[in-house]
Amino acid sequence: MSVVIKDLTKTFSTTDGVVTAVENINFEIQPGEFVGVHGPSGCGKSTLLLMLGSLLKPTTGSVEINGVDLYSLNNRQRTNFRADNIGFIFQEFHLIPYLNIHANIMLPSVAKAVQGADERATELAEKFNLSARISHVPSTLSVGEKQRVAMARALFLSPKLLLADEPTGNLDQENSHIILDHFKQFADDGGIVIMVTHDAFALKAVARTIAL
Amino acid sequence: MNISYLTLKEISHHKLQFLLGLLAVTTAVTTVVAVMFAMRAFDLQTEKIVAEQEEKVTKEMNRLENEMRKITKGLGFNIYIFPEGQNLNEVYAEGYASKTMPESYVTKLAKSDIVTVNHLLPSLTEKIEWKEHKRTIMLIGIRGEIPMMFGAPKKPLINPVKEGGAILGYELHNSLSLKQGDTITIKDRQFTIQGCNKKRGNIDDISIWINLSDAQEMLNKKDKINAILALECNCSSVDRLAEIRQELTAILPGTTIIEKESKALARAEAREQAKRTAIKQIKSIKQHRSVMKNEKNKISNTTTTLIVILAMGFIAYLTFMNVKERVSEIGILLAVGNSTPTILVLFMARAVIMGISGAVVGIVTLIGFYYIFVDKIFAGVLLTDLFDYREVALLLIAAPLLTCAAAWLPAFSASQKDPAAVLRHK
Known part of the structure; x- marks a missing residue:
């Protein structure tokens, strides 16, 4: 799987006029790459990530993942493509407060039925050292644990592409290190990780950086 | 994992919010059924009064007729x-x-x-x-x-x-x-x-x-x-x-x-007069009861409509608050590959559960209410005479439908949320 970005631009209409969030971006990422996207606040890092994740349609340009132009697909196809291929990790974790860790990990199974979903969730919990907290709800977890749950959830459907938006933003160095190690491992296993960050420590872990 | 699991978990998490919605549905259903029962009890009471009166008149007419025959036969x-x-x-x-x-x-x-x-x-x-x-x-x-x-x-x-x-x-x-x-x-x-x-x-x-x-x-x-x-x-x-x-x-x-x-003529005239008076009396009872029913209908229709509208408004408000609290959840559900109809179903399923549970609780409440106020409100009419299974079935369908109608707008707005906007904002 490869990611090819061509002439990607995104503008927003605001009351103060048209604001350009991302302008004419081009890059290509190959399987096994762990890429860091960095730049100052408001430079459009998160916007770029959402466009890569098929959640935000660019004003111009294209996003091709594994040869598929995401925005030439209709909504249903794009949703299915996202479920099949892309995992998301956010700074704010976005865990469901009323579900325990096990259920939070297997949340993607609502969109796509998975055989052995329970076992898969248990396996991921073990992988991210969350077995002891499997029946706990998110409010009882530390931030590091929450981010690991978010990562386990992102990996539940075995995506080929991981998109992380400031994943270490709320973490201490130790927990950041754990998360970054998992990203490296994911890339080493043939996946692509695109991490948006302004954390210098996190950027040290990536193989390639793209500055905005 | 599926939508119903998520819905039930969410309900158990937001208990108070759900119970408030349930209370609104229950109140509306109890009011509707109470009005239905009271109106039916009133109709049955009217039928009973009229039947009693008619029986009384028939008996009296027969008595007078027999008496007149005897007089006519005996005295000429x-x-x-x-x-x-x-x-x-x-x-x-x-x-x-x-x-x-x-x-x-x-x-x-x-x-x-x-x-x-x-x-x-x-x-x-x-x-x-x-x-x-x-x-x-x-x-x-x-x-x-x-x-x-x-x-x-x-x-x-x-x-x-x-x-x-x-x-x-x-x-x-x-x-x-x-x-x-x-x-x-x-x-x-x-x-x-x-x-x-x-x-x-x-x-x-x-x-x-x-x-x-x-x-x-x-x-x-x-x-x-x-x-x-x-x-x-x-x-x-x-x-x-x-x-x-x-x-x-x-x-x-x-x-x-x-x-x-003659005595016989006077009796015959008395009989006719009694008959006319009795018929007039029955007509008057029917008329009076009909006027009373219309007045009761007007009041109960207004009250019921008002309560149903208020309940729907309250449910709409609660659903709107629920959507507001769950914006992050909507964003992540869309991000992990759920479609917008799934989000709509997630909120509508909650409304359906609220509607059905509210209807059941409302009907059960009303039955309890019946046993307390059987004489005062329901004129001592038997519950089995008031209970119409078709109407109850209709209510069990209507309650979730109306709850869904109330929840539709906020649920639809939830399904239309732009995940990018939600996640970026967060």
């Missing part, structure tokens, strides 16, 4: 036969008929085989000036009873006045201090007082009864009479006058027949 009733062409207005105004008919009519009638008449009394009546005593009197010539030839001979009810004899009404003998055996002169003709009647309080009190032949001579109406009084007429049917009229006019065509006031 009296009729007047007037000459052909006699104006009845004149009879009622003057107290006698101006036209005459042959005296032979009474013989003809007596010889006939009619069975509805027992006694015949021919008479010739005229209002005259009793110049000897300067007053107006009713001179009545009677010949006594003509026996009916058909059937067993009956004992005469009224004895004839002898020729030259007279019977005086109360006012006449009392004011003139006359007594039996005294002699009086009427139109230069002398009569011996044969009898003095007691006070009757009618025209009889100024009447003098003499022999029919004397009257015919005095009034120059030889062999004429102007009325036949038929006494103790017997008929089995309630409409006895029509029955007698049919029989008599076949023998004496053209004669006019009216019923003389």
Whole structure:
């Protein structure tokens, strides 16, 4: 799987006029790459990530993942493509407060039925050292644990592409290190990780950086 | 994992919010069912009152009818036969008929085989000036009873006045201090007082009864009479006058027949009056109950509509708050590959559960409510008579539908949320 970005631009209409969030971006990422996207606040890092994740349609340009132009697909196809291929990790974790860790990990199974979903969730919990907290709800977890749950959830459907938006933003160095190690491992296993960050420590872990 | 799992988990997490929604649905359903029950109880009560009243009337009518039959059969009733062409207005105004008919009519009638008449009394009546005593009197010539030839001979009810004899009404003998055996002169003709009647309080009190032949001579109406009084007429049917009229006019065509006031007639009139009053009473009860029902309907419809609208508004507000609290959840659900219809179903499933549970709790509450207020509100009507399973089934469908309608707008807005905007904002 490869990611090819061509002439990607995104503008927003605001009351103060048209604001350009991302302008004419081009890059290509190959399987096994762990890429860091960095730049100052408001430079459009998160916007770029959402466009890569098929959640935000660019004003111009294209996003091709594994040869598929995401925005030439209709909504249903794009949703299915996202479920099949892309995992998301956010700074704010976005865990469901009323579900325990096990259920939070297997949340993607609502969109796509998975055989052995329970076992898969248990396996991921073990992988991210969350077995002891499997029946706990998110409010009882530390931030590091929450981010690991978010990562386990992102990996539940075995995506080929991981998109992380400031994943270490709320973490201490130790927990950041754990998360970054998992990203490296994911890339080493043939996946692509695109991490948006302004954390210098996190950027040290990536193989390639793209500055905005 | 599926939507129902997520929905149930979410409900158990936001218990208070869900219970408030449930309370709104329960209140609306309880109100609707209570109104339905109360209106049905009212209808059943009306039916009961009317049925009781109708039964009472039927019983009373039967009693009166039987009583009248007995009276008619036992006592008979009296009729007047007037000459052909006699104006009845004149009879009622003057107290006698101006036209005459042959005296032979009474013989003809007596010889006939009619069975509805027992006694015949021919008479010739005229209002005259009793110049000897300067007053107006009713001179009545009677010949006594003509026996009916058909059937067993009956004992005469009224004895004839002898020729030259007279019977005086109360006012006449009392004011003139006359007594039996005294002699009086009427139109230069002398009569011996044969009898003095007691006070009757009618025209009889100024009447003098003499022999029919004397009257015919005095009034120059030889062999004429102007009325036949038929006494103790017997008929089995309630409409006895029509029955007698049919029989008599076949023998004496053209004669006019009216019923003389009698106990039986008074009873019949009383019966008819009672019937009319009872029917009027039932009509009035129905009318009154109908007006009451309309008023109750108006109030209950307004109350019910208001409560249902308020409940729907409250549910819409609660769903809107729920959506607001779950924006992050919506964003992540969309990010992990759920479609917008899934988000819509997630919120609508919650509304369906709320609607069905609310309906069930509402119906159960109402049943409890029934046992507490069975007499005060539901007029003691049995629950089984108030409970209509089709309506309950309809309510179990309508409640979730209305809850869904209330939750639709916020749920739809949730499904239309832009995940990028939600996640970027967060």
